[in-house]
Amino acid sequence: RLLLRGRMLTFSAEPQSPDDTTAFDYIEDGALLIENGLILRRGSYCEVVAGAGDAEIIDHRPKLLMAGFIDTHIHFPQVQIVASWGAQLLDWLNTYTFPEETRFADEGHAAAMACRFFDLLTDHGTTTAVAYCSVHKASAEAYFEEAEQRNMRMIGGKVLMDRNAPDGLRDTPQSGYDDTKDLIAKWHGRGRASYAITPRFAITSTPEQMEMAGALVAEHSDCFVQTHLSENRNEIAYTLELYPEARDYLDVYQHYGLLSDKMLLGHSIHLEQREIDALAETGARPVFCPTSNLFLGSGLFDDAGLRSKGIVNAIATDIGAGTSYSMLQTLNEGYKILQLQDQKLHPFRAFHWITRGNAVALGLEDRIGTLDEGTEADIVVLDSRATEAMALRMERASTLAEELFVLQMLGDDRAIDEVYVAGKPQKGKAPAVPQPAPA
Numbered sequence: 001r002l003l004l005r006g007r008m009l010t011f012s013a014e015p016q017s018p019d020d021t022t023a024f025d026y027i028e029d030g031a032l033l034i035e036n037g038l039i040l041r042r043g044s045y046c047e048v049v050a051g052a053g054d055a056e057i058i059d060h061r062p063k064l065l066m067a068g069f070i071d072t073h074i075h076f077p078q079v080q081i082v083a084s085w086g087a088q089l090l091d092w093l094n095t096y097t098f099p100e101e102t103r104f105a106d107e108g109h110a111a112a113m114a115c116r117f118f119d120l121l122t123d124h125g126t127t128t129a130v131a132y133c134s135v136h137k138a139s140a141e142a143y144f145e146e147a148e149q150r151n152m153r154m155i156g157g158k159v160l161m162d163r164n165a166p167d168g169l170r171d172t173p174q175s176g177y178d179d180t181k182d183l184i185a186k187w188h189g190r191g192r193a194s195y196a197i198t199p200r201f202a203i204t205s206t207p208e209q210m211e212m213a214g215a216l217v218a219e220h221s222d223c224f225v226q227t228h229l230s231e232n233r234n235e236i237a238y239t240l241e242l243y244p245e246a247r248d249y250l251d252v253y254q255h256y257g258l259l260s261d262k263m264l265l266g267h268s269i270h271l272e273q274r275e276i277d278a279l280a281e282t283g284a285r286p287v288f289c290p291t292s293n294l295f296l297g298s299g300l301f302d303d304a305g306l307r308s309k310g311i312v313n314a315i316a317t318d319i320g321a322g323t324s325y326s327m328l329q330t331l332n333e334g335y336k337i338l339q340l341q342d343q344k345l346h347p348f349r350a351f352h353w354i355t356r357g358n359a360v361a362l363g364l365e366d367r368i369g370t371l372d373e374g375t376e377a378d379i380v381v382l383d384s385r386a387t388e389a390m391a392l393r394m395e396r397a398s399t400l401a402e403e404l405f406v407l408q409m410l411g412d413d414r415a416i417d418e419v420y421v422a423g424k425p426q427k428g429k430a431p432a433v434p435q436p437a438p439a
């Protein structure tokens, strides 16, 4: 048993306005009692310590405890092409991304990269991610093996891609189906792992492969589904050439039965009205990828427009087109993209988004994304004075909202003081203090 003491913030709903204090619970001197990887109790330190028995106490005051961050769209085989110069989407894929992903046919390479990828995630406070692996079964094996070693709640899948990609980076409708079936049988629901059926995007799958993807989704309705949608104008035009029957880009996926509330659609920037209506009807989740959308010059995600239709938006890094592993930096760039459209991202909603909000988008809010009793003990400890620039700004900050906004705009991995995955500290920064003698 472990008792974490610190300032504590957790959300119970999406804040509807900057003064919506009913959406969160903030405790100045709070504590969490953790046992068997779960949060057993949450409350004020006094309350929780009284029933904590001989639990080891770790005092994180004055730092801020929050649920671990969730990254809903990231590419595991792109760790070594982050920051590749000059291209927009289709050229970027052909010039940098596809050649790089061919290297993941090698099991040893995939395993070595998985280890470093997971180190990066935890260093940045991300305790759950939804990842694209490469087309190779071995890359998904390496990903899930590493996640299991660390007991992390991770979602992922090998990409299905059978055309418009170089040799060594294509499967076939049958082999993609078979490999996906094998991976689902082995990994889906094992420990904390879940599988995401992953047709990369319409351009790299033949209609035959889309048909097979539809069969996989029908046979495994409890798996996640992920792909890319309407990221770039040239991508959309080429997609409609390849699928002349489709009413619009989303209709390609809709036609093959891929849409549901288990589906994550990366980017979803340039949408037609019919597509927006179909997203609202099916519950499919657009994923906002701010640093990527700026880096590739893709466009501005219309968060408020989609939300006004009742659509649930997720938010993510999209490494390696994204330029930071940090969900804090993702919020920073997200804030600016929304500013360009006269939309606001208040820090309460921002921190809800990267924790409980993304958990809701995944249908996992009963397990992760909050500090609620009974949920899994994935926790970040945030230091809002981690850098001189932050400390200086904090001298003039007097409210919780201001502090959160400093973290949102200036924070990165340096602001992540500690990370707990299923109750286990990953950095070991805070010293344990002995249990005080009972009064």
Ligand code: GUN
Residues within 6 Å of the ligand: 075, 089, 093, 097, 200, 201, 228, 231, 292, 318, 321
């Ligand atoms: N569309 C298809 N594949 C990719 C990818 O790897 N990254 C991004 N940003 N968009 C894509």
Ligand code: FE
Residues within 6 Å of the ligand: 073, 075, 228, 266, 318
């Ligand atoms: Fe992507």
